[in-house]
Amino acid sequence: MTTMLNGIAASNGIAIAKAYRLIEPDLSFSKSDISNVEEEVSRFQKAVETSKTELQAIRDKANEELGADKAAIFEAHLLVLSDPELLGPIEDKIKSEKVNAEAALKEVADMFVTMFESMDNEYMKERAADIRDVTKRVLAHLLGVQIPNPSMVTEEVIVVAEDLTPSDTAQLNRQYVLAFTTDIGGRTSHSAIMARSMEIPAVVGTKEATASIQNGDIIIVDGLDGQVHINPTPELIAEYKEKAAAYEQQKAEWAKLINEKTVSKDGHHVELVANIGTPKDVKGVIDNGGEGVGLYRTEFLYMGRDSFPTEEEQFESYKAVLEGLEGKPVVVRTLDIGGDKELPYLSLPHEMNPFLGFRAIRLCLEEQDMFRTQLRALLRASAYGNLKIMFPMIATLGEFREAKGILLEEKAKLVEAGVKVSDDIEVGIMVEIPSTAVMADLFATEVDFFSIGTNDLIQYTMAADRMNERISYLYQPYNPAILRLVKNVVDAAHKEGKWAGMCGEMAGDEIAIPLLLGLGLDEFSMSATSILKARSLISRLSKEEMEGLAAKALNMKTNDEVLEAVKAAVEQK
Numbered sequence: 001m002t003t004m005l006n007g008i009a010a011s012n013g014i015a016i017a018k019a020y021r022l023i024e025p026d027l028s029f030s031k032s033d034i035s036n037v038e039e040e041v042s043r044f045q046k047a048v049e050t051s052k053t054e055l056q057a058i059r060d061k062a063n064e065e066l067g068a069d070k071a072a073i074f075e076a077h078l079l080v081l082s083d084p085e086l087l088g089p090i091e092d093k094i095k096s097e098k099v100n101a102e103a104a105l106k107e108v109a110d111m112f113v114t115m116f117e118s119m120d121n122e123y124m125k126e127r128a129a130d131i132r133d134v135t136k137r138v139l140a141h142l143l144g145v146q147i148p149n150p151s152m153v154t155e156e157v158i159v160v161a162e163d164l165t166p167s168d169t170a171q172l173n174r175q176y177v178l179a180f181t182t183d184i185g186g187r188t189s190h191s192a193i194m195a196r197s198m199e200i201p202a203v204v205g206t207k208e209a210t211a212s213i214q215n216g217d218i219i220i221v222d223g224l225d226g227q228v229h230i231n232p233t234p235e236l237i238a239e240y241k242e243k244a245a246a247y248e249q250q251k252a253e254w255a256k257l258i259n260e261k262t263v264s265k266d267g268h269h270v271e272l273v274a275n276i277g278t279p280k281d282v283k284g285v286i287d288n289g290g291e292g293v294g295l296y297r298t299e300f301l302y303m304g305r306d307s308f309p310t311e312e313e314q315f316e317s318y319k320a321v322l323e324g325l326e327g328k329p330v331v332v333r334t335l336d337i338g339g340d341k342e343l344p345y346l347s348l349p350h351e352m353n354p355f356l357g358f359r360a361i362r363l364c365l366e367e368q369d370m371f372r373t374q375l376r377a378l379l380r381a382s383a384y385g386n387l388k389i390m391f392p393m394i395a396t397l398g399e400f401r402e403a404k405g406i407l408l409e410e411k412a413k414l415v416e417a418g419v420k421v422s423d424d425i426e427v428g429i430m431v432e433i434p435s436t437a438v439m440a441d442l443f444a445t446e447v448d449f450f451s452i453g454t455n456d457l458i459q460y461t462m463a464a465d466r467m468n469e470r471i472s473y474l475y476q477p478y479n480p481a482i483l484r485l486v487k488n489v490v491d492a493a494h495k496e497g498k499w500a501g502m503c504g505e506m507a508g509d510e511i512a513i514p515l516l517l518g519l520g521l522d523e524f525s526m527s528a529t530s531i532l533k534a535r536s537l538i539s540r541l542s543k544e545e546m547e548g549l550a551a552k553a554l555n556m557k558t559n560d561e562v563l564e565a566v567k568a569a570v571e572q573k
Ligand code: PEP
Pocket: 295, 297, 336, 432, 452, 453, 454, 455, 456, 457, 503, 504, 505
């Protein structure tokens, strides 16, 4: 019998394959006395050896596919597993206290973790994280349970998880992972955003994928309509193969627009650009006819590793993107860490409200070494293309002035040292905090451009966590409150002769696009895979008519009223 789960269509496309559960295994055990000490020590040593072999294989694979920086994490884990200062006390404990290896391992490891974590030293805190990870692996081997590792799969699978962190998502092997589905998350959670940039179908927020799907079940992930089918009948599989083929055909139609400009029916031009997370995504931008990059989320460069990227590494990545875009505009966002994006090696205190906390520009203005390193790398890379820099989460003009001041200081130092830096780098901000949207007229006199980050702007305006599917009904992009803020920003920019873009997911949303065109948005930045579809839609719309529609929408009372009005207006096209 087929079971169906409904979720949120997070990334387009259809995939049919075996399920691969990416779930933390149950590592509970009870402490017990043992009689044969030698046997227990040797059982422990065997678990350590098996873990080492496994880690070596993972390290080599990471080295090959993700690069030496990502592989360094596993190298550090291997070092822990060879450290007599850790292994010795565990074996001693088994011998002297006659306890099982699981208990000895856990107690000794916990002691080191507590000790290292309490030190005011970044390096030791990183070691604590390594020990915790390694302990889990050895414990799993002692208990005979498997720790899933999607980077090691060698057949086509669909990943099933409760949630995927951005770094889990970054480590998925695109060759074998055909799609994923999760219990929690929404369209703007970062795993969903990454799925779109990796071009793999995804359905998130199903609530019960992990409870209903077993390893090896055949599943269908329908990222077009947000459904997951478990163990489908052959008839249903055939039906979905047809649906997938029809989607491919539709994509082939859109592909005809690849070298075209984006122009409305009445001749108004807008820029359709892409959101990217790594230099690897540049190919997708070109292949999908992107006119540039509207948001390069540089935080992914800092994630999935165990220390900061150096200035040189960053410079290479930024240069690669700028060169890859061959003079087309590339808007790079400075580090936006915090919220759901954590850096294990930057151990920040736990916060009650991380989305409202010490993050993004707030963190960068305080951790200035880190910020300045990134700015220098960007400034040096500016000689290789058309770079624009934007600061995330700006809430006050004071923050913008301080950030820009630091940028100018670094630029002056580089110029004095004879380093080539472009002379016309536009400097703008993301508008994702309501205070900034309201004060856009004042910001517009100082910034070169705005890019509206609706993913956060909607969550802050509606006070509705973008990650929480229970309150997703409040996450309302078409609510007139949001549209009025967008209008305020666009009008303010134009009054000062500046441009206004949008890099939140709303910019690629079929219902929002007609409204945004009508509101006068200049640049739409979206996942690369949405560009051609959006170009096709805009070519069928008249800007003048959409201005009328947007004007009416601004005075409507609800999100749904706007939604229905847009549907009715666009259906006739
Ligand atoms: C946004 O908030 O709209 C945005 C683009 O930034 P992020 O999704 O990375 O928070």
